[in-house]
Amino acid sequence: MRRLYKSLVLLVVLLTALVTGIAVASWLSSGTGSGNAKATTAQALSTVDASASTTSQLYPGGTGDLKITIHNPNPYPIRVASITQNGAVTGSGGTGTCTTTGVSLSALSSLTDDVPASSSVTFTHVAAISMTNASDDGCQGATFTIPVSLTGASNA
16 A cells, blocks of 8 residues: 555656646747847047147257147047057248258057047157257247057947
8 A cells, every 4th residue: 555655646746747847848938030239330530630749849869759639539438559650740830941840750559548438638658759950940949740640449
């Protein structure tokens, strides 16, 4: 009798497990498909005055600091990695004719200039500008404008 009782209990337990398994299995499901997202189009970085300028006094054979304000119109932060000269340097406001400025920008690389989304930040790079002895005498007191190219990437 005990054996029959044990067998019935075991049968009830097994049937309960089977029924529960079927009930759980009926609630599980899986599938495949796809979702959509659209990426924004990156906008070009720019300098606020379309160039860079020096922040310290230059003289033939000397160096000066580069002062540059970078504008990021994108809705995400940007890290500027490099700044390079992109054209001829011009001088204005000197004591005379300043056709040959002798001024150049050393290429700046491995930078970590972070510009937040939709904002502008001013950076100063020490001793990034140099002036050669070829500079016209009339460049004394001039302000130099250096056209630049900026390279950066999202820093989100």
